[in-house]
Every structure is written in C-alpha cells, then in structure tokens.
Amino acid sequence: MESCVGVEQDLDKAISKFNAINDHTDVVLQDIIEQVQNLKKEIAQNPPDTPLSQTQAMVVSDLAARVKQTVFQMSTEHRELHATVSRVGKSIDRHFIADYGSVAPKAELFCSDSNKPIMEQAIAQHIFRQGLEEVGDAFVAESGISPVERTCAFAALQRCAAALAEGDPAPALRWAEQHAEELEHSPLPFTLHRMQALKLARTEGVGAAIAYARAQFPRHAARHERQLAACVCALAWVRGGAGAGAPPAAYRALLAPAALGAAAAELFVREACALLRLAPLSPLAGAVLAGARVLPALHDIRAKMTHPHVIAAWSDDELPLEVDLGEDGGGYHSVFACPILRQQASEQNPPMRLLCGHVISRDALNKLAMGAKYVHCTRHRLKCPYCPMEQAPSEARQIYFS
C-alpha cells in the first residue's frame, strides 16, 4: 500500500502542476494576444501610409519586448517542471523493484528455442480454457505452435461464469438444472436462484421477483434460512426504495449486482470444477499465482543476503526458503518433512510409522536406533521421541501419503 501512496503523491503533484500550467499558459497567451490585437486596431485607425509617431513607436517596441519576455518565460516555466516529472520516475524506481528477474535466474531458460513452445502451449491452453477462442486462434497463428485442443468442458463453464459476472444467471441455472442431483449439498443452486430473483426485481419489479421466489425458494428454505430471509428483505430496497434511504449494511452486498455476479461466478466455477473433477485454475494460472506469491519472499531474502555464497544457493536444486502458498494456491501434493531432522522425505528416506502412530523419517529412525544401541543397553529398543512407548526399530512400518 505505502508504495502506491508514495508514487501517487508525486504523480498527483505533477498532474496538478501540469493542470496549473495548462490554465496559466492559456490565460497569459490569450491576454497578450488581446493586447497585440488592441494595439493593431489602434494603429490601423491611421491611414496606412502615415509615418509612425514617436509615442506610437515607443508603445509598439514596449509591447514587442513584453511579448518576447512572456513567451520565453513560459518556456522557462515549463522547463522548471522537469524536476517534478523526473521525481515521479524516481519515486516509481524507489517504491517498486525494477529487476524482478534477478531472483529467477532460470527464467531465461523458458524463453529458449526449445522451451518457449512448451510455455506457449500452456498459454494457448489457458486462453482456450477461458473461452477466448478468437484470441487463442490469433495466438496460435502468430506464435506458430502446434494447435491446441480447442474445446474442453472448461470453456463451457467459463462461458456460464462470464455470463454470471455480467449479471445473467440463465446459462448457469440451466447447467445447475442438468446437475441438480449432484448439486444437492451445494450452495450453488440457491445462490443462482437468489441472483435471478434479484435480477427480476430490478428488471420487472418486485412482484415478479416474489412470484419467482415463491416457486424456487421453498426447496432451499431448510439449508439457507437466514440468507433467504436477507434476500427477501433486500427486495425492499431494490428499486432505489424511494424515501427509504440507503439500505442497511447487511443488504448492501445483495444489492450490488456486479459484486454479486462476480461472487456467483467464482462459486460456480469452484463447484462445477469440483463436480467434474477439474482443476479450477488452469496450470498456467495456478503456477503464475504461486509465482507471484513467491517473488516478494525471494526479494526479501535477496535484500538481506548479498554474500556470494548465498547467491550461489540459487542455482542449487532447492529454493532457498519455505513458501507458504496459503489456501488458494499450492497444496496439490502431500509433503512429509521429518519432524526430527526437518528434512523432506524421499524415496531413500521415506516416512516410517512407529507403533504408537507417530511418524518420523527412516534416517531419523536409524539414528535413534543407533543411539538406543549404545546408550540403553536394552537391546535394540528405542523410545518414541514424542511419547513413552518403546519398540524395536524393525516394528516401524513405511507409509505412503501419495
């Protein structure tokens, strides 16, 4: 936020200065033009071949000097804005990171002749999944990649979602109708019907909306009682509610068609994808989303560690930090890290379940077993690091998370 505000201050200053100079030049030039015109009129009153009198000559040369001074001052004033302009540029440089690529040394590889087509395949796939066939066709033609599968179930869903975002629930309702059985436990049908009712209220009046609600809502009454009540109450404010004033905060979200549509579109995509076992994000979108999350963290440590040894860590086979991608992005695979050694499990070092149910890695198990051999003379018994239970190392069993 502060980076935006920082740039905004400088930019606003520049804009207001330019606005001022715009008005100023206009006024000043208009003024001087009028002065010259007035003098011209005055002089034109004499017949054209009378010689110029002393006073007239003085007035004219006076004015000429004033005109010169004004216009040169104008260009000087404009030149003085240079500092303001370049301050905006510097402010952008200061508040935003210019070479974001420095933490991704391998990004260059993606633009190589062999990898670029692969990346562009993913781009084309993404575009077609969004239902943007025209853009996709243009892209395939221009980039010269081999054609990508154009139609997929996802594009149809995207079209429904796009209609929803624009405030038309009809296509999505049709789709929901076809999958009514599978959607029994989903909030989607109610959300769509609610949207339709509110849309009817806006376009055809509250009466139509109530009729629609009567037909559709009873089925959902049990599961969505509160929301249903809120929706019906919101109808009171739909048409500006003459004299009723602004709607209470509780209903405001329901009365903003754009936000309601966007939320419904998102829910629709999520539910439909879950139902059809599709990933809601295209691979490209998923990866870019994760990448945008990683970048700031990498910049952070980059700023903190400038030692050459540390830089070398970049080329290694692991990112130099742990990234929490949050709930929306990442978490596609189970990753087991040994709680003792803080190491990621691998085929050579798989997770092992002790008799008590606690899981540690095989390396950690071996180390514990070694320790047990020498310290306690109780042969080959080891104690679980987390609970009192003892067991023989051979009693631990390998388990599989994926």
Added chain:
Amino acid sequence: MNELKSLEHATLKVPYEVFNKRYRNAQRVLDVEARQVGSAGCELESATRKQTTTGEIDSLLGGMVEKLTTMKRKASEAINEELQAAMVCKKRLEHLKEHAHSITEPSTPQVRTALNQWRKVRLDRMLVDYFLRNGYYDSANKLADARSLRDLTNVDIYAAAAEVEAELRQQRTARCLQWCADNKSKLRKLNSNMEFKIRIQEFIELVREDKRLEAVRYAKKHFSTYEEGQLQDIQHCMGMLAFPKDTEVEPYRSLLSAQRWAALVRQFRWEHARLLHPQRLPALPVALQLGLAALNTPQCYNDATKVSACPACQPPLDALARELPHAHCSHSRLVCRITNLPLNEHNQPMVLPNGQVYGEKAIKEMVKLGSIVCPKTKEVFSMKSIEKVYVM
C-alpha cells in the same frame, strides 16, 4: 515486501517513460514557438527604430498575432498530451491500489472475490505484455479488447512498434529510421547499433539492385562517421561492391541473404523493448518459473503420484518444471489424495495395513459393510485394521 512491489514496476514505469517523452516533446514545441514569436518581436522592434508607416507596423502586428495564436494552440495541445500520459499512470496506480486495499481489509467473501478477480486481471495483463514483447500484436490486441484492458496494458504504446515491424518485414526502412531519429539520445546511451544496421541494409539493397555508384554515394553520406567496432562491417560492405550480387563468396553471400530482414525485425523488437522496459524479461516467464519451482515436488515426476490439479504435474508445463529446483520444506503439509482436503486434527490421517494413508473423511466415504478397498492397490481390508497416524 508484497506482490505489488515485486511485480508491478513496469506497469507504472512504461507509461511514465511515455509521460517523460511527451514532456520533452512539449518542451521542444514551446521552445520552437517561443523563438518564432521572439523573432517576430525583434522584427517589430527594429521596424520601430527605422522610419516606418503605420501600415507596415499593422501587418507586422498581424503576423505576431498569428504566431501567438499558433503558439497558444500548439502549447495547449502539447500540454494536454502530457496530461493524458500522466492520467494513464494515474489509472494504473488506481488499479494497483485496489489490490493494496483488498489485502489490508479483513478477509470477507466479497474481499476475497475482488482479490481473485484482480489476480485474473493480472494474469491477463501479464499475457498481453508477453504477447507484445514477442511481437504477437494481433493476439495482444484481441486479448486486451476481450477483457477491456487497453488502459492497463501497453497495447497502444506498442501500436507504433507494430507498424515499424510490419514495414521492415516488407523491406522498407523509413519508419524505423524515423524511430531511431526520435529516440537518438536514448539509443546512443544504450549503445545501440540499430540505425547503423539499417543503413548497412539500405546499402546492401542498392548493391542488390546493381546501383553501385549510388551505393558508393550512400556510403559516403552515412558511413563516414562510423563508430568504434563498425569499421569491419563497413569494409565488408565496400568489398561487396567488387562482387556480383549472386556471389558464393563469404561474407558477401550472407550479407545479401534475405534473412537479414528477419534479423532486423528481431533486433528492432528487442531495442524497442529495451528502451521502454527496465527489465530484460516479461513478468510472465519469471512468475511462471518461480511458481513452478514453488509447486515442484518429487512426486510430480512419478506417474503413480501425479495430481491432476497440480500445474507442475500436467503436460505441457511438467516438462519445464522438471529442470527447476524444488520448494524447500521443513514442515509437513499433507493433503488427502481422495478429497484434496488438508490432513489435520479435523481430518485425521489414517493408515491402512499396506501403509497407504488417507484422510478420515475419505475413509468414511469408502467404507462399505465394515471393509475397505484401498484405491491404490485394490487390496481389501477390514475396518478394524485401520490405524491413526500422528504427524508432528
């Protein structure tokens, strides 16, 4: 640091460069016009010193009014252009602020939707940027129009570049030379040899048409002020004069090849981007690469453990992910293979006797009549043999 700070430098810097350029342009216009008016003023002053008639003064004054009016018109045009460019910066800044607002606010469903929407727009912006920088102008325009992103992307700024490229492809150089002249000082600062390359090409074309004398004249005019490192190219050019145009002798044969035009197009695209963008690469490959690295796990390369939703597992991106580093991980993050829900205290991980772990919820769904079929190995186990797993 946040995503805006890390990724959006170019979003603001590119329109700023346009703003800066317009500023310089406006300054030039003002200087030129002021000089014009000034010279009219001098004329007037010198006329008053001599014996003149009012008629002459009248016409001189008339000339001055005319010049002042032109100045007024041009100045207001130029300043309005500057303002327009500044407003583009402002608009993008507003868009970035939307994101900044939604991450500071508490996470209500509305805010989350807005954030997701914003991220979608960001991906579209990245795509448009990538298209533009690779010369896919048609795709860029179509995508920008389809998502109404013209203000938030650089399609309009690149429109001129698209025209120059189209002309170069038709083996014409006028616009490209004009562009070189417009950006002379900046190109020199970047050590660009774009103009020199174009000049050489024009010389080659003259030789190709067998207008050798004209070629020599052209060389006299344009190659006489060569810079360091260009001498060899000039020598090759001059050597070419002694050979027929269908010669097999190198380097003259490759100088005459038509592929040089394609190379010029590529070079122009690169120089143009270098002038506008401080970054060498568009944001898309950078974000994509880091994203794949972050999502990359050893399981992504094993057919048995691939996940359909994971970007790093699925073609075509899996081929790229393979070469990348893995995400570092010191804390377990477990998800159930069946439900894709996280495994935690609300969804206990459970192990079957064959060592396969599933979530409590998935197990509940899979149990039929007190026995369960492992989805992985198809072995059948009794409900009683399932045990809990504790992951610290």
